[in-house]
Amino acid sequence: MKVEVPLITRVEGHGHVEIIVDGESLKEVRMGIHEGPRFFESVLVGRRWWEIPEMSARICGICTVIHALAAAKAVEKAAGFSPDETLHNLRFLLAGSAHIQSHILHLYFLALPDYFRVPSALHLPEKVKTHLKEVFRLKRVTNDLTELIGGRRVHPVTVQPGRLTQDVTSEMLKSYLKRMEDIMDGLRFTAEFFTDLEHPYQKVPGHQVALKEAGRLPLLKGEIAYLEGKSFPEERYMDLIEERVLPPNTTKRSHFLGEPFMVGALPWVNIGRDHLRDEVKDIAPKLPSDNLFHNNLVQAL
Secondary structure, three states, X not given: OEEEEEEEOOOOOOEEEEXXXXXXXXXXXXXXXXXXOOOHHHXXXXXXXXXXXXXXXXXXXXXXXXXXXHXXXXXXXXXXXXOOHHHHHHHHHHHHHHHHHHHHHHHHHHHHHHHOOOOOHHHOOHHHHOOHHHHHHHHHHHHHHHHHHHOOOOOOOOEEOOEEOOOOOHHHHHHXXXXXXXXXXXHHHHHHHHHHOOOOOOEOOOEEEEEEEOOEOOOOOOEEEEXXXXXXXXXXXXHHEEEEEOOOOOOEEEEEOOEOEEOOHHHHHHHOHHHXXXXXXXXXXXXXXXXXXXXXXXXXX
């Protein structure tokens, strides 16, 4: 017997699942990810170099900042240009704001309903829903940091190769810092709340891969590393990672050194665990972790 779930709604994209059952035995689960062709790689050909980041940001409305920053870095790499420390630090803050935004959305609205076995955040227990007002405040404050540096909350317009197109002064950042201090209690609550949840166990398939940088948890630069300990220069990306389309999907699947791999919060923290703050180490799971579901916990941390 084949059971089909034609539309998975709580994912960043579009998907469906086919489940093959023989009597009471589960035989196979097939998941398909479908995205309409958008031809970004072709659309960008022949455009002016300063247009590339703003156009690339349209790839996604959630991870929009990261697409813009990656595009700016690619143009800089091609031109042999390295941004100065001030520009790098402002981009680091911009990327950090994007991570917090994305993690809040994923944790509370995409992942959390499954922990309570309800269809959406609207059906969460009242004791949890009362905290959602604070969650929206966390999102709003981090949205404002994206706007402060990126010029807009979604699809930043200031990110260009070699520069930002608006001034961000130290006074502006100091003023914003007070707002970040005001939401620290809410961020700590999120970390403690997800620490207290019961996380299922599923072993991460294949490798865990993330950037690795001496002295800090990297967001924008570093070597390509995997948990077993080896790292490679970023220039070797195309040698290490193979992209291909496997039916019935229309999106690319990637393999690292010929095997499946995971990126994201869990590999990032596993590989960079020596650089975690002490207050995070105190409530973090035992690291390195191979539990796929600890990705949610680590996002909260």
